[in-house]
Amino acid sequence: MRNVYILGAGASEGAGLPLMSNFLERAKDLTGIRKEPFFRWGYDILNKDREKFLNSLAWYFQYKWMRRAKIERTEDGKVIKVSFGKKWLSLILNNERVELNFENGRTGKFIAKKENGELNIYKWDDFDDIWEYINVHKLENFNIEDIFGYLEMKIDINSLDSDKNEDVHIRNLVLELIEKVIKWSYDYSDEEKVSKYSMLLEKFVKKLKNDTIISFNYDVLIDDCLDKNGLSPDYGATFENKESSKSDIQLIKLHGSLNWKICPECKKPIRLNYDYLTERRSKSATKTEYDVNDLLSNILTICPKKHNRSYMIENTLIAPPSYIKNVPHFREVINELRKSASEKLKIAEKIIFIGYSLPQTDTYFKYLLLSSLPEKEFSVEVVDPNPQNIAGRYFETFKKNDISFRAMKFEDYIPSIPE
Numbered sequence: 001m002r003n004v005y006i007l008g009a010g011a012s013e014g015a016g017l018p019l020m021s022n023f024l025e026r027a028k029d030l031t032g033i034r035k036e037p038f039f040r041w042g043y044d045i046l047n048k049d050r051e052k053f054l055n056s057l058a059w060y061f062q063y064k065w066m067r068r069a070k071i072e073r074t075e076d077g078k079v080i081k082v083s084f085g086k087k088w089l090s091l092i093l094n095n096e097r098v099e100l101n102f103e104n105g106r107t108g109k110f111i112a113k114k115e116n117g118e119l120n121i122y123k124w125d126d127f128d129d130i131w132e133y134i135n136v137h138k139l140e141n142f143n144i145e146d147i148f149g150y151l152e153m154k155i156d157i158n159s160l161d162s163d164k165n166e167d168v169h170i171r172n173l174v175l176e177l178i179e180k181v182i183k184w185s186y187d188y189s190d191e192e193k194v195s196k197y198s199m200l201l202e203k204f205v206k207k208l209k210n211d212t213i214i215s216f217n218y219d220v221l222i223d224d225c226l227d228k229n230g231l232s233p234d235y236g237a238t239f240e241n242k243e244s245s246k247s248d249i250q251l252i253k254l255h256g257s258l259n260w261k262i263c264p265e266c267k268k269p270i271r272l273n274y275d276y277l278t279e280r281r282s283k284s285a286t287k288t289e290y291d292v293n294d295l296l297s298n299i300l301t302i303c304p305k306k307h308n309r310s311y312m313i314e315n316t317l318i319a320p321p322s323y324i325k326n327v328p329h330f331r332e333v334i335n336e337l338r339k340s341a342s343e344k345l346k347i348a349e350k351i352i353f354i355g356y357s358l359p360q361t362d363t364y365f366k367y368l369l370l371s372s373l374p375e376k377e378f379s380v381e382v383v384d385p386n387p388q389n390i391a392g393r394y395f396e397t398f399k400k401n402d403i404s405f406r407a408m409k410f411e412d413y414i415p416s417i418p419e
């Protein structure tokens, strides 16, 4: 039986990874966990807490004068001024923000949050730019891929105006966020849950014979599992640093993968090992331990030509559907992947969708699917805990009434797959 399994985010949920629908919520939680308040607005900064307050400011802004500065606070408590001679910094409390202004024109902001009766002040970090952008552009109801599509459209429209690079900045942050949230979710997920999931996944890959997996997931759970069972995945695309492996199992990742990178110098795709993504770090690990730059040394030695131009997050070959057309060297890989997927679909006897909702952002896939449908008789199965929410889209796509829906999770479905 030639099966083609099509995996969406629901297939990785068992390992604690987020779905498209809760990705941003998860991202907010995870990026928030790591923060301690920088200071409290209610500190007795004129007396008891004076030194503590000034030292943290001096350390953060790297201005020595702040250690010996004079502090003034307006009567309504909304403005704090810190000054030393002609130098000064003002902190103005404005709803959920603290606006910062320096005498030299430098500006900045902090976040103010009411928590347990205290007004806690947090440092602004890069990901806060994303939340602010979502807020300003009223994108609260968008999921992460919609936001990506929106950004790509804006980047396209403004392409003549290269100074308008806020959208590019946010787009790159979103890419980084995707990478980190997947990694963090895996690390923070319950140990027992992860090991139960891995055992079932192992059962699944052992049942695969001449089968193909088409995945929309960026994570490397399946890749790693295949590898551990001596089945190096055949990705259906060419990588500079590895012969395309002649594995029986094709794993075609249509939206790319966290372990695929583009060498910044020769622009050739390379694939990394999975260890840095699948090794679970301790929950007490600090944010800097997750810095993408960790990977730099890895990458440089891996490009067969030993190129050493600095690696950036844009070099990770993950491609939410709207992104592909703008990145020529991604496009080649993605075209190759689509071709491989199409070939496998054409000879499929059974197509099984797992945790995949046929979302609108993947309209291209509907066309890929319809233009590659097998000529011979084939069956369609959809595995999802809540099939009633997605059945309509499947009926409409396949124009077929005999689709079988299995109301269950991927992990519960695995034991029912015939050996």
Ligand SMILES: [Zn+2]
Binding pocket: 263, 264, 265, 266, 267, 268, 303, 304, 305, 306, 307
């Ligand atoms: Zn290179």
